[in-house]
Amino acid sequence: MDMNIEEDVIKATLNDLMIDNGGSFTLTKAELAELLFAQVGLNKREAKEMVEAFFEEIRNSLEEGELVKLSGFGNFSVRDKASRPGRNPKTGEMVPIAARRVVTFHASQKFKNAVEGIVDAQPSVSLTA
Structure with a gap:
């Protein structure tokens, strides 16, 4: 098809x-x-x-903990974030934020271009005699 x-x-x-x-x-x-x-x-x-x-x-x-690559789309990975100090926005009180694992996604350049509306330009070849 x-x-x-x-x-x-x-x-x-x-x-x-x-x-x-x-x-x-x-x-x-x-x-x-x-x-x-x-x-x-x-x-x-x-x-x-x-x-x-x-x-x-x-x-x-x-x-x-493996990297997941989807060609032409992007990569998913797991990242460990360390504990850090935080602040309660309502009271201003300092509160610890626990260490945790987070999933991150990084879009491929091809995907970013598609979102931005950039079309893959194929190089043109011209032969002259």
Whole structure:
């Protein structure tokens, strides 16, 4: 199947989801499964299981402290944050903030460019005789 047609259908479906959500965009697991059902041809149960397995694999990798790289999208990693002093904004009282692990996401340059509306420019080659 032509990739541009698939991308156009997915974009149209995502635009419909934005309209249904009043112009804001929140993509749920159920909506991802629906896209897999419509675009890939999986049945609804298989599509739901695939979405769940995808996120479970990411979650498990991060719990193990592994880096998760999604080519063309970005990287998820876990970072340890040290404890630090904080302040209660209401009372001004100093309170300790405990050490914790946080998930960080760094978008790929390709993804950043897409968000900014920059299209991948293919170098043009011209041969002159």
